[in-house]
Each structure stands twice: as C-alpha cells, then as structure tokens.
Amino acid sequence: MAEVRSYRLRVAEVIPETVDSCSLVFEDAPFSYRPGQFLTLRIPSDRCGSVARCYSLSSSPHVDDRLQVTVKRTVDGYGSNWICDSLSAGDEVESLVPAGIFTPASLDDDLLLFAAGSGITPVISIVKSALARGSGHVVLVYANRDEQSVIFAGALRELVSRYPDRLTVVHWLESVQGLPTAAALAGLAAPFTGHQVFVCGPAPFMTGVREGLTSLGVPRQRVHLERFKSLGANPFEQAEPAPVETDAGAATVSVSLDGETHELDWPSSQKLLDRLLEAGIDAPFSCREGACSACACRLVAGEVKMLHNDVLDDEDLDEGIILACQSIPVTDRVEISYE
Ligand SMILES: Cc1cc2nc3c(=O)[nH]c(=O)nc-3n(C[C@H](O)[C@H](O)[C@H](O)COP(=O)(O)OP(=O)(O)OC[C@H]3O[C@@H](n4cnc5c(N)ncnc54)[C@H](O)[C@@H]3O)c2cc1C
Ligand code: FES
16 A cells, blocks of 8 residues: 555534534644645544545634534535534544645735635635635635525624625525526626635536626636545555566656655656655645645656546646646656645
8 A cells, every 4th residue: 555644633612504514623733734625534434444535624724723524415425424414523634735726815905706615615715815814805605405405604794794894795695696607607607706715515506606607707826626526446455556667768756745745757647746756755645646735746847648637727737737647748857845
C-alpha cells in the first residue's frame, strides 16, 4: 500500500442542521486550511473495508476555532447516512489534509456566491471569511427545496444583521418559486457581473447558473465551480502504482513542496503524483481521478499533458495550475511548485 498522510480527528459534537443534514465539529485542528477547501474522510465499510468521501469545511479558518464539516444525507447513499447515523462525540474519523482550489484569491474581492442545498457548505466558509477578513461586497443566492431544508438559515440571518452593508442574501425556495431557471438566475446576477463568482450545488443548478452568467457575458475565468461527487477510488487504501519502466526519454522534474526542493527523473508514461509517491514525497492527493483538485500544483517551467481533468477551469489552467495525479511530462525539464 502507498503511504498516505492522514490524521485522526476526534468528533467534539454532532449538530443536527436540518431533518436530513448534520455538522461534525472536530476537537483540534492539526492542520491549516483555506475557506472553501474540503476534507476527505475514511468511512468504515463491512463490505470493502472502507470508502472515502469528500466533505467541504463549513467552518472558517479566520473565525472558527474548530474544524467543521456539514453532511447532507444522499437518499440510499452509504457514506453520508453512515456519518449522520453512526458518529457521536468522542468518536474518531480518519481524514486526509484539507485540499481543493474553490477558494477566493483575495478575501477583499467582491463576491457573488451561488449555492444550492449542501452546496452551501464551502460557500458559508467563504462568506464568514470574507466578512471577517476582507473588505468587499458579498452577495449570496441560495436555493433550497423549502424553508425547512435551508442549512445555516440562522447563521446567515445573524451575519446579515451584523454586516448589513456588506452582505446580501437572496433565498430561492423551490416550494414557492419553482426550480430556478437560467433566466431567473441571470436576473439575480445582473447587478453584480463584476464580482468573482463561486458556484456549488447539484449539477442542474450549476448548469443553470453557468448559462445565466454566459448570457450576461461574465467571463468564464471569473467563475469558480465546486462539483460534489463520490470518489470512485479509495485514497486510504490505494494500491501501489504499477512499476513503470525507466525509459530513455525520461524527463527531469524539480518539485518544491513544504519548503524543500526535490530533483527526480520522471518517466514519460508515469503520472507525476505516482512518481512523487514512489520517491517517498508526501504530495497531497485524494481521488487520483482528476475530479477533486486535491493534488493541484503549479507548473513553473516546462510543459505537461493532463490525461484527464474534471475540475480545473480555464483560469486555473491559464495560471499554470495542473493536476499532479493526471500529468505526464511533455518537455525534458519540468518545474513544479506546491503552494
Ligand atoms: C470536493 C467535494 C466536496 C464535497 N462536499 C460535500 C459537503 O460539504 N457536504 C455533502 O453533503 N456532500 C459533499 N460532497 C459529496 C460527498 O462526498 C458524497 O458524494 C455524498 O455525501 C454522497 O455520498 P454517499 O456515500 O452518501 O452516497 P453514494 O455515493 O450514492 O453512495 C453509494 C455508493 O456507496 C456504495 N455503498 C453502498 N453501501 C456500501 C457499503 N456498505 N460499503 C461500501 N460501499 C457502499 C454503493 O455501491 C455506491 O457506490 C462533496 C464532494 C466533493 C467531491
Ligand atoms: S487527486 Fe483528485 S484531482 Fe488529483
């Protein structure tokens, strides 16, 4: 088995949020994180040992002392129901380090946030952080089935009364207004097209928001998306990657991570993450499928080819962000930096 850098987090409290969601508050945070990032939790299974599921942090690193994730039950879903039914104070859960790039470049930016259902989880972390540490205007459009299913309704009310000039929350209730159409979402976004946009929710909602923003001419580079999906692979029980023949065309790669620089040869058919783990380098990862961005790093020099990318958008790519789990070398020399 490959070495996995994981932590045991002790549950301090389980807070029921709505009839089908709960928050897990953990005792001590053994690592730092950025607003909008997620944890990958290991969930025991009689069937296969364990499964891994990602949950965004709903706490803010700038406001909250303790880590918190918020989990909404998926109908017939294994992991989410296990968490809501089985965990209580004192239990421990294994977690990978926080990861992900659904996080504002600057908390001072004006932000237009679209969330639906459990998509509020990373978004509330961004809201709390931007209000506490930033200076911009924050607009949240938040869609839910009905009033009872609004997670963090009370916390949002308190934030609006504390920051009346900086925070605007627009609730959309399907029970009252029907499903939000792209045109309706465009209407809500229209006064704020200069803001940085963050979107998280079920796929049809995200498609509607993207269509609405496109109709307003909002450049794709300003729109950041977080897609929730269950991991197919299990990073906690990842088998050692198949050995790769060192080919004559091997590149060299220089990798800066945690204040150290490593120089390695990099066979042209091997993915960067596999090469780093093989060399004993503690590089972050979660899905290993190009779907979560936990392995995102910056290409400083040279060129790579990404075999699969479900998560980086055009702005990320323009900035030189790549997925280590999907990258193979194109040029003879490549330089990579983890930030
Ligand atoms: C970056 C990211 C952030 C996310 N953040 C959040 C968040 O903040 N809040 C949130 O609620 N969700 C979040 N999600 C979604 C979350 O990771 C899960 O996809 C979601 O909770 C559904 O998982 P589930 O196991 O309940 O359901 P499913 O994925 O539908 O579970 C069914 C799967 O589990 C298998 N299964 C069923 N029973 C067992 C068993 N006994 N043993 C082993 N396998 C079994 C089935 O074969 C099937 O494949 C996020 C996802 C990502 C990628
Ligand atoms: S580990 Fe998830 S995208 Fe690479």
